[in-house]
Amino acid sequence: AQELQKHNYSVRVLEARDRIGGRVWTDREFLDFPLELGAEFVHGDRAVTWKYLKKAKLKTVHDGDYSTQAYEHPKKGLLSYKEACKMPDFEKVFDVEQIHMPQHDLTKKDVSLREWFKKFNLATHAREFALRFLAHQYLTEPEKIGIADLAHEEKMYHQGDQDFRVLVGQDKLIESMAKGLDIRLNSVVKKIRWNEKGVEVFIEKKKIPLKADQVVITIPISLLQKKSIQFSPALPAEKQKAIRAIHTGPGLKIHLAFKKQFWGKRFDSFFSLGKISMWWSPSAAYNNVTPVLTGLVGGTHAVALNKSSEHEILEQAQDELCRLFQSTNPRKYFLKGKVVSWINDPWSQGGYSYIPTGSYGAREVLAKPVKDILFFAGESTVHKSNPATVHGAIGTGLRAANEIRHIFMNSPSP
Numbered sequence: 001a002q003e004l005q006k007h008n009y010s011v012r013v014l015e016a017r018d019r020i021g022g023r024v025w026t027d028r029e030f031l032d033f034p035l036e037l038g039a040e041f042v043h044g045d046r047a048v049t050w051k052y053l054k055k056a057k058l059k060t061v062h063d064g065d066y067s068t069q070a071y072e073h074p075k076k077g078l079l080s081y082k083e084a085c086k087m088p089d090f091e092k093v094f095d096v097e098q099i100h101m102p103q104h105d106l107t108k109k110d111v112s113l114r115e116w117f118k119k120f121n122l123a124t125h126a127r128e129f130a131l132r133f134l135a136h137q138y139l140t141e142p143e144k145i146g147i148a149d150l151a152h153e154e155k156m157y158h159q160g161d162q163d164f165r166v167l168v169g170q171d172k173l174i175e176s177m178a179k180g181l182d183i184r185l186n187s188v189v190k191k192i193r194w195n196e197k198g199v200e201v202f203i204e205k206k207k208i209p210l211k212a213d214q215v216v217i218t219i220p221i222s223l224l225q226k227k228s229i230q231f232s233p234a235l236p237a238e239k240q241k242a243i244r245a246i247h248t249g250p251g252l253k254i255h256l257a258f259k260k261q262f263w264g265k266r267f268d269s270f271f272s273l274g275k276i277s278m279w280w281s282p283s284a285a286y287n288n289v290t291p292v293l294t295g296l297v298g299g300t301h302a303v304a305l306n307k308s309s310e311h312e313i314l315e316q317a318q319d320e321l322c323r324l325f326q327s328t329n330p331r332k333y334f335l336k337g338k339v340v341s342w343i344n345d346p347w348s349q350g351g352y353s354y355i356p357t358g359s360y361g362a363r364e365v366l367a368k369p370v371k372d373i374l375f376f377a378g379e380s381t382v383h384k385s386n387p388a389t390v391h392g393a394i395g396t397g398l399r400a401a402n403e404i405r406h407i408f409m410n411s412p413s414p
Contacts, residue, residue, distance in 0.1 A: 001181050003401035014187040016347050026169035033289045034169030037340045039390050044159030047391035056176035061285045063163040070267040089126035104151035112357045114142040136277040138354035139249025139298025148360035156384050165285050191230040194373050216400045221380035222248040222349040242366040245359035246380050250302040251351025253340045254295040254317045261291035262329035274320045275301040310339045352388035353380040372407050375400045
């Protein structure tokens with residue numbers, strides 16, 4: 001929207017929620033520092049996000065690396081990176097994503113991540129850790145996700161290394177990006193009527209549709225699949241096929257606050273073999289704040305856990321931590337907790353997208369404009385960067401803006 005407005009296009013943003021940001025959502029009431037309920041990190045020191053962070057003069061902090069990560073071994077408990085690499089084949093595990101995936105031949109028949117892993121003949125513990133770690137990033141299971149799209153993403157890897165945290169909260173980045181835009185909150189789009197002359201956008205509880213020359217559709221793939229927006233005429237068959245092909249990983253974020261930090265200062269993130277695959281400490285970025293561990297759970301475990309009440313989920317989370325740390329301290333020092341179910345969120349209905357086996361290429365098809373009238377953006381359309389990321393989503397917005405500008409390149413801006 002900013003890119004188009006900068007070039008004298010008239011732009012209006014329709015937002016179904018009562019806030020901007022979508023899956024970026026920062027809470028300032030629960031604790032004494034900004035807590036990210038959704039997207040949390042800036043992935044990579046060359047991500048496009050930095051352009052906007054610098055413009056807004058927002059401070060960031062490096063969020064750790066292998067040296068601050070601990071890995072659970074089924075027999076030896078929590079191990080450092082160096083200790084884990086001494087276990088049979090574990091060192092090879094850390095090379096799979098950066099070395100072996102980019103070398104995968106995309107012309108070969110797509111297979112599941114688990115099937116693809118068989119060729120490495122890794123020791124059982126190393127193999128299962130790797131599969132869990134790689135699939136967990138997409139909130140799914142290694143039997144469901146295809147290697148082709150994962151390999152393609154690694155071939156497109158260009159955002160650099162390391163993760164970073166926006167100290168004042170990611171919502172401040174969104175607020176900065178939104179300045180000067182015409183944004184209409186609580187505007188639920190129910191229907192888009194279109195032809196080669198333009199579009200009419202029908203909003204819930206509004207009798208008169210909005211008219212425009214083009215429309216950029218950025219809603220999550222889960223809502224496109226459930227046809228929350230009716231298209232008249234219907235989208236082309238190949239577009240509908242691509243929409244059906246892309247899956248959304250179910251995800252929950254579980255935040256536990258404690259009276260005292262019991263996990264020491266050696267590590268601030270933990271890869272677990274329990275139902276909650278990963279824990280990290282967002283409070284590690286701040287001085288003299290309430291100690292917090294955040295758990296991320298996806299896939300079948302998230303679906304099962306989501307059937308429980310918040311109290312029950314928090315109880316199970318404490319049990320998980322007691323097992324992981326082999327201590328009763330997680331219960332002893334527990335202060336309060338907060339569960340964020342993105343499965344139950346009406347405007348996302350899940351975490352973020354992944355490509356199941358056999359559906360490679362669906363993202364690129366979804367991203368293509370229809371008749372130079374309908375344009376598509378959002379993390380599920382990322383095919384030249386990293387899906388499931390803020391920088392990936394930003395990149396698709398810039399792509400859509402350039403596609404629209406290209407139409408009018410030889411004529412006055414509308």
